[in-house]
Amino acid sequence: MMNQLNNQDLLNSSLRRCLNDKYFFTAFYEHFHQSSPEIAALFDKTDMVRLNKMMEVSLFSIIAASESNGDNDQDLVDIAQAHKGRNIKPEFYKYWEISLLATVAECDPEFDDNTRKAWKHVLARGVEFMAQY
Ligand code: HEM
Known part of the structure; x- marks a missing residue:
């Protein structure tokens, strides 16, 4: 339990450091869209400013x-x-x-092996x- 709480703190801190980088979501969607032209096409008409705000909340979720x-799962069920x-x-x-x-890995200046493991x-x-939904 102790470990799990530490993991959560570690991830919340890492995410906050990433969010300090104003290009975090731009960089994420650049990577994501480059993985497949079909993915890029799905975001053709997307208001990215609005999406980035929602993504921020969903990452904390x-x-x-x-x-x-299971207590904190409802946000994720809605997204799914x-x-x-x-x-x-x-x-x-x-x-x-x-x-x-x-x-x-690019945006968190304190990224290390522990952070990688926790994020993975x-x-x-x-x-x-x-994917269950
Ligand atoms: C755990 C993984 C994911 C999370 C947490 C997530 C989160 C979100 C959130 C919070 C939104 C905005 C609210 C909504 O419209 O539902 C959204 C929209 C969207 N997501 Fe995801 N997403 C994930 C995976 C994916 C994947 C794999 C795709 C595949 C291409 C995808 C495609 C989209 C699209 C097309 C939109 C709508 C954009 C628009 O409004 O035009 N998402 N996602």
């Missing part, structure tokens, strides 16, 4: 949900349900995970959760 016993019917192929979730990890764990769980 993924961190909270990953270490909880909103993604049904968006023509998202299963492998796109893997690209999402890879793109986010690469961007955190939490993103794998978040993506697995989303």
Whole structure:
């Protein structure tokens, strides 16, 4: 339990450092869109300023949900349900995970091996959760 709480603190701090970089989401979507032209096409008409604000909240939700016993999952259920019917192929979730990890590595000045492990764990769980819907 202690470890889990520490992990959550570590991730919240890492995410805050990333958010200090005003190009964090721009860089993330650049990575993500480059993974497949089909992904880029899905965001053709997206208001990215609005999306980035929602992504910020959802990343904190993924961190909270990953270490909880289900109490903090509702935000993620809502996001997962909103993604049904968006023509998202299963492998796109893997690209999402890879793109986010690469961007955190670039944007968090204190990124290290522990941070990488903690992010990998939490993103794998978040993506697995989303893919159930
Ligand atoms: C755990 C992974 C993911 C999280 C947490 C996440 C989070 C979000 C959030 C919070 C929004 C805005 C609210 C909404 O409209 O639902 C959104 C929109 C969207 N997401 Fe995701 N997403 C994830 C994975 C993906 C993947 C793999 C794709 C595949 C391409 C994707 C495509 C989209 C699209 C197309 C939109 C709508 C953009 C628009 O409004 O035009 N997402 N996502």
